Amino acid sequence: MRWSSAAIALASAKSFVVALDPVSALGNKFFNKDGSQFFIKGIAYQLRPTDPLVDTDQCERDAKLMTELGTNTIRVYHVDPSADHDGCMKAFDDAGIYVLADLDTFDTYIIPENNYWNKTKFERYAEVLDTFQKYDNLLGVFVGNENIATKDDSPTAPYLKAAARDMKAYRDAQGYRDIPIGYSAADILQLRPMLQDYLTCGGNSSETVDFFSLNSYSWCDPSTYTESTYDQLELYAKNFPVPIFLSETGCIVPGPRAWDDQDAIFGPQMVNDWSGAIIYEWIQEENSYGIITYAPAGQPAGPDVEGGFLRKGTPTPKQPDFSALKSKWATNTPAGVHKSDYNPSKVSTRACPTSTAGGWWQVNGDVDLPTLGQILAVNTRTHSAEVATETETATETVVSVTASDGAVVATTMAITAPPSTATDGSSSATTSGPSSATTTSGGSTDKRITSFGAGVVGAVLALAILL
Numbered sequence: 167m168r169w170s171s172a173a174i175a176l177a178s179a180k181s182f183v184v185a186l187d188p189v190s191a192l193g194n195k196f197f198n199k200d201g202s203q204f205f206i207k208g209i210a211y212q213l214r215p216t217d218p219l220v221d222t223d224q225c226e227r228d229a230k231l232m233t234e235l236g237t238n239t240i241r242v243y244h245v246d247p248s249a250d251h252d253g254c255m256k257a258f259d260d261a262g263i264y265v266l267a268d269l270d271t272f273d274t275y276i277i278p279e280n281n282y283w284n285k286t287k288f289e290r291y292a293e294v295l296d297t298f299q300k301y302d303n304l305l306g307v308f309v310g311n312e313n314i315a316t317k318d319d320s321p322t323a324p325y326l327k328a329a330a331r332d333m334k335a336y337r338d339a340q341g342y343r344d345i346p347i348g349y350s351a352a353d354i355l356q357l358r359p360m361l362q363d364y365l366t367c368g369g370n371s372s373e374t375v376d377f378f379s380l381n382s383y384s385w386c387d388p389s390t391y392t393e394s395t396y397d398q399l400e401l402y403a404k405n406f407p408v409p410i411f412l413s414e415t416g417c418i419v420p421g422p423r424a425w426d427d428q429d430a431i432f433g434p435q436m437v438n439d440w441s442g443a444i445i446y447e448w449i450q451e452e453n454s455y456g457i458i459t460y461a462p463a464g465q466p467a468g469p470d471v472e473g474g475f476l477r478k479g480t481p482t483p484k485q486p487d488f489s490a491l492k493s494k495w496a497t498n499t500p501a502g503v504h505k506s507d508y509n510p511s512k513v514s515t516r517a518c519p520t521s522t523a524g525g526w527w528q529v530n531g532d533v534d535l536p537t538l539g540q541i542l543a544v545n546t547r548t549h550s551a552e553v554a555t556e557t558e559t560a561t562e563t564v565v566s567v568t569a570s571d572g573a574v575v576a577t578t579m580a581i582t583a584p585p586s587t588a589t590d591g592s593s594s595a596t597t598s599g600p601s602s603a604t605t606t607s608g609g610s611t612d613k614r615i616t617s618f619g620a621g622v623v624g625a626v627l628a629l630a631i632l633l
């Protein structure tokens with residue numbers, strides 16, 4: 167009897183697990199299939215450099231604790247399109263969790279020092295889309311993450327837009343659903359708001375991103391809406407033409423994190439224009455941004471250990487950050503607007519930004535996007551890259567290269583991280599520069615902005631105050 171009632175209970179509990187319906191974008195909002203607005207309460211999840219979505223048992227363990235936390239989305243930076251993701255995608259789906267995935271992998275990243283978008287990259291991006299499009303809980307994909315991060319990186323923007331154009335056309339040609347295709351930007355004052363305007367300007371929706379997101383570390387608890395400059399983020403996001411959200415947030419300096427920025431994002435100040443936030447990050451590792459651990463730091467080398475951190479097991483909340491986030495998300499439950507009450511014509515497409523002489527934004531207006539394989543003449547970096555913080559001690563090597571036709575000059579830049587922050591040769595939270603994204607191996611490879619991002623804002627604010 168006991169067994170059978172337990173079995174019945176289990177069976178009926180199972181029947182309550184309803185598969186997630188796809189989320190779609192309209193105007194500047196995401197909507198569930200039932201018309202309610204969807205807000206991201208997300209966690210960056212990359213336990214391993216290559217692909218964290220291949221170990222079903224692990225995904226199930228993590229998904230369970232994420233449900234307790236109140237998460238409805240994970241962000242994954244690198245996946246292996248040839249691997250089997252059915253188990254993990256189902257584990258997250260069963261837990262009510264959507265997935266945002268980056269289409270680029272280490273060797274397909276669009277790099278400012280060598281701008282190109284050609285058939286090879288296109289096909290590799292397409293493989294990732296082909297693999298993940300079949301999952302209804304795929305929320306969207308990124309064509310890039312923080313590709314533009316230093317003074318002379320903006321000529322990369324047309325390549326990112328071309329990548330979005332081609333992946334959208336491919337998605338439609340394959341008959342896939344309207345999976346949102348967007349970009350995740352480093353939040354850098356000198357590039358804001360030009361980059362977000364550029365990627366959504368021009369009036370041809372076949373060529374613009376479906377969403378825009380920012381990796382921002384400018385809110386360091388204790389802080390406020392204005393002190394953190396979130397008021398500036400909001401200013402530029404007002405009636406933005408596509409959904410906008412924070413694709414990384416969670417400054418750890420000085421810590422612990424109270425996550426007070428969630429009150430701003432989901433509260434009256436920002437909720438009409440923002441679609442939520444992704445917290446950086448799930449696993450505690452070298453960069454110290456984690457909210458769970460699988461074991462204490464300093465584990466001996468082993469197959470599931472990297473940088474002294476175990477990458478597998480039963481997740482244990484790291485306190486007080488975990489519980490603080492849980493209560494923030496439990497109290498921030500905006501209803502948003504129902505799709506039937508929403509008028510998307512209220513959104514405003516901005517003019518394409520103009521180039522500023524000697525400035526950070528060097529793409530003038532609505533330039534023709536490169537066709538697949540084309541290299542634009544604007545791909546010329548004449549300045550050595552300038553990193554936006556006084557405290558950054560990375561050393562830079564700028565190497566000029568001339569294309570085979572002799573017409574185009576590009577540059578290659580190697581950035582060496584300060585030794586103090588990259589002692590183990592893996593990813594470093596303070597390393598800046600796109601090259602780190604292709605050479606580092608840690609799960610947080612794309613995390614080069616973390617404290618750097620906060621540093622940038624701090625330095626710029628300090629400068630602004632001085633002036």
Ligand SMILES: *[C@@H]1O[C@H](CO)[C@@H](O)[C@H](O)[C@H]1NC(C)=O
Pocket residue numbers: 282284285286287
């Ligand atoms: C794309 O460009 C890369 C780098 O120049 C090159 O190795 C690759 O062969 C190119 N692919 C195609 C299809 O031309």
Ligand SMILES: *[C@@H]1O[C@H](CO)[C@@H](O)[C@H](O)[C@H]1NC(C)=O
Pocket residue numbers: 331370371372373
């Ligand atoms: C919009 O962009 C697509 C893709 O680049 C292009 O094929 C189409 O001609 C454009 N439409 C207009 C009206 O310019």
